[in-house]
Amino acid sequence: MTPALRARTEGLVTAELTVAAGEVVAVVGPNGAGKSTLLRALAGLPGPARAAVAIDGRPVGHLPPHARRVGYVPQDGALFPHLTAARNVAYGLRGRGGSRAEARRTAHDWLARLGLADLAGRRPGQLSGGQQQRVALARALAAEPRLLLLDEPLAALDVETRAAVRHTLRSHLGPYDGACLIVTHDPVDALSLAGRMLVVEDGAIAQDAPAAEVTRAPRSAWVARMLGLNAYEGVADGTGIRIRDGGHTLSTAEPVPAGPVLATVHPDHVTLHRERPEGSARNTWPGTVAEVTGTGTRLRVTVRGRGGPDVVAEVTAAAAAELGVGEGLPVWVGVKATGVGVTAL
Amino acid sequence: MTGTPDAVTPAPDPAAAAADPVSAAPPGGRAPALPREDAPRTPRTRVPLLLWVPALAGLAFVVLPLAGLLVRAPWRSVLDRLGDPAVRTALRLSLECSFGALGISLVLGVPLAWLFARVDFPGKSVLRALVLLPLVLPPVVGGVALLLAFGRRGLLGPWLESLGIRLTFSMTGAMLAGAFVALPFLVLSVEGAIAGLDRKYEETAATLGAGPLRVFTTVTLPLIAPGLAAGAALAWARALGEFGATITFAGNLPGETQTLPLAVYLMLQDDPDTAIAVSLLLLVVSVVVLVALRGRWLSPSARKAPARTAPARTAPTRNLTGKGEGGPR
Numbered sequence: 200m201t202p203a204l205r206a207r208t209e210g211l212v213t214a215e216l217t218v219a220a221g222e223v224v225a226v227v228g229p230n231g232a233g234k235s236t237l238l239r240a241l242a243g244l245p246g247p248a249r250a251a252v253a254i255d256g257r258p259v260g261h262l263p264p265h266a267r268r269v270g271y272v273p274q275d276g277a278l279f280p281h282l283t284a285a286r287n288v289a290y291g292l293r294g295r296g297g298s299r300a301e302a303r304r305t306a307h308d309w310l311a312r313l314g315l316a317d318l319a320g321r322r323p324g325q326l327s328g329g330q331q332q333r334v335a336l337a338r339a340l341a342a343e344p345r346l347l348l349l350d351e352p353l354a355a356l357d358v359e360t361r362a363a364v365r366h367t368l369r370s371h372l373g374p375y376d377g378a379c380l381i382v383t384h385d386p387v388d389a390l391s392l393a394g395r396m397l398v399v400e401d402g403a404i405a406q407d408a409p410a411a412e413v414t415r416a417p418r419s420a421w422v423a424r425m426l427g428l429n430a431y432e433g434v435a436d437g438t439g440i441r442i443r444d445g446g447h448t449l450s451t452a453e454p455v456p457a458g459p460v461l462a463t464v465h466p467d468h469v470t471l472h473r474e475r476p477e478g479s480a481r482n483t484w485p486g487t488v489a490e491v492t493g494t495g496t497r498l499r500v501t502v503r504g505r506g507g508p509d510v511v512a513e514v515t516a517a518a519a520a521e522l523g524v525g526e527g528l529p530v531w532v533g534v535k536a537t538g539v540g541v542t543a544l
Numbered sequence: 545m546t547g548t549p550d551a552v553t554p555a556p557d558p559a560a561a562a563a564d565p566v567s568a569a570p571p572g573g574r575a576p577a578l579p580r581e582d583a584p585r586t587p588r589t590r591v592p593l594l595l596w597v598p599a600l601a602g603l604a605f606v607v608l609p610l611a612g613l614l615v616r617a618p619w620r621s622v623l624d625r626l627g628d629p630a631v632r633t634a635l636r637l638s639l640e641c642s643f644g645a646l647g648i649s650l651v652l653g654v655p656l657a658w659l660f661a662r663v664d665f666p667g668k669s670v671l672r673a674l675v676l677l678p679l680v681l682p683p684v685v686g687g688v689a690l691l692l693a694f695g696r697r698g699l700l701g702p703w704l705e706s707l708g709i710r711l712t713f714s715m716t717g718a719m720l721a722g723a724f725v726a727l728p729f730l731v732l733s734v735e736g737a738i739a740g741l742d743r744k745y746e747e748t749a750a751t752l753g754a755g756p757l758r759v760f761t762t763v764t765l766p767l768i769a770p771g772l773a774a775g776a777a778l779a780w781a782r783a784l785g786e787f788g789a790t791i792t793f794a795g796n797l798p799g800e801t802q803t804l805p806l807a808v809y810l811m812l813q814d815d816p817d818t819a820i821a822v823s824l825l826l827l828v829v830s831v832v833v834l835v836a837l838r839g840r841w842l843s844p845s846a847r848k849a850p851a852r853t854a855p856a857r858t859a860p861t862r863n864l865t866g867k868g869e870g871g872p873r
Binding site: 264266277280338 | 753
């Protein structure tokens with residue numbers, strides 16, 4: 200079966216990717232990694248990268264943006280401020296040669312589908328951020344693109360609106376039968392909207408895998424940290440892992456083949472103690488509590504390590520109270536050897 | 545205890561408290577009143593005399609001639625004098641010429657402004673300077689230059705003549721002369737508006753299947769409408785008042801190229817009252833243009849091209865681009 204999208208980019212971002220019809224890919228990575236640049240190159244918009252693109256097997260890399268059938272929604276939606284919501288949605292339909300009335304009817308259908316029927320006559324200035332984002336999505340989908348590019352569609356929204364728009368996105372990207380790329384830096388968005396993650400770092404693809412695999416075995420420190428894990432790049436030497444920053448060593452449960460690795464430690468697997476722990480923890484080092492954040496019954500405690508790396512521990516509020524955790528408190532960190540995950544790079 | 549109101553209140557100066565009964569601490573140990581000189585107000589900075597005097601003189605320098613026009617105007621007969629056939633002919637000619645010049649400026653100037661704002665090409669700054677040259681060029685020189693280009697013995701003269709087109713000493717010529725001096729105003733204004741327009745609108749329109757021309761007419765033009773209107777008003781007013789280039793290139797033929805400014809200059813000799821009445825009319829037109837542009841082009845807070853603020857005003861409450869500051873407040 201021909202993939203919906205096959206692309207190779209060069210310039211500031213060098214990447215090769217193939218996306219199946221109906222597949223939603225989350226493009227994640229740190230700021231400035233080239234996520235938006237990648238999207239612009241695919242859409243044919245000017246930028247520091249160029250792309251050879253085939254959509255449904257048809258090469259479109261030589262075509263200008265308007266001839267590619269690529270839907271592109273920039274960060275804030277970019278609704279035309281001088282047109283009503285309905286005419287914004289109809290904009291992409293008018294170019295298809297349909298009649299004005301037909302375009303209007305289709306636009307209203309799309310607005311209704313996204314729960315915006317009442318707002319058809321409003322201009323973008325009279326819509327909330329979430330409503331604007333939904334109209335922008337309706338406008339992009341109404342043009343029936345074969346490739347849909349969403350650049351941080353939820354970034355500018357507040358928490359509640361975010362959840363609502365995320366829901367809208369999920370329910371409308373499901374039946375969408377083209378290829379879809381969503382840029383995001385929020386792990387919740389990435390995991391809830393996409394089945395596959397494309398990790399972009401320093402203008403290159405660091406990992407391209409199903410979302411479940413990325414969460415289980417992240418190949419980039421940035422993604423691991425985005426997922427809430429402690430992540431250390433280092434080198435395995437047979438008995439343990441020498442961490443690149445600081446030169447400390449982590450012991451693992453099983454011998455790791457020598458070579459560059461990414462070691463991850465789930466904050467759940469980090470224990471904090473007043474005294475040097477005796478017993479099963481193979482990795483122990485002293486440190487100072489630098490920050491305590493938390494929600495509900497669990498607290499995240501950041502420890503600045505001495506003789507070991509910095510680490511985030513997740514402890515119950517009760518345990519934290521017993522320990523008397525507060526900023527500046529000297530503690531001992533314990534990590535069992537079985538708690539260290541290793542991905543060969 | 546920092547941050548409590550007590551800590552912020554300045555300690556009373558005992559000497560000042562004794563000298564000033566208002567600020568003396570009342571019995572009971574409550575907080576003392578503020579000294580009188582600390583009453584909340586913004587101290588006004590004194591403007592130095594050396595600036596006041598020339599500033600007022602400058603104001604008078606501009607206002608006095610206008611006042612002279614108003615004082616000396618033959619108020620009782622203004623309407624009659626404006627109804628004079630010669631004046632009416634000149635008025636009609638002026639309107640035709642200025643709107644014709646505006647039309648030429650729009651047709652040539654808007655694409656030119658788009659080119660300057662959106663396309664990078666070698667030598668752009670030089671070409672841009674050339675297009676803006678008429679802003680500072682003596683209009684008479686402009687007229688001479690037009691003669692040497694489009695006159696009978698000009699660069700294009702023989703070619704135009706073979707086509708049966710005569711531009712010198714014709715109304716078309718007067719329109720060209722007006723357009724020559726008006727074009728820079730339009731280009732400047734529209735270029736600023738387009739350059740200030742966030743490209744995301746045009747780019748999104750393109751991804752929705754709109755070709756460059758459709759993007760320009762359905763997205764770019766509507767979004768820069770305020771800047772375009774301001775530029776058009778300025779250009780029209782400039783063409784309406786053009787004298788030097790018109791008389792040099794198109795001549796001063798009553799009923800054909802004698803526009804209001806030319807007529808006023810001649811009438812001042814034998815019929816000063818009518819000249820004043822016509823001047824008054826042109827003054828009123830200028831004031832109307834000025835009022836129409838109010839807050840868009842002329843107030844310092846709106847010095848940025850007006851269209852920059854246009855998308856921001858109507859568009860998203862979250863303005864991520866940061867564009868649109870400096871709009872009229």
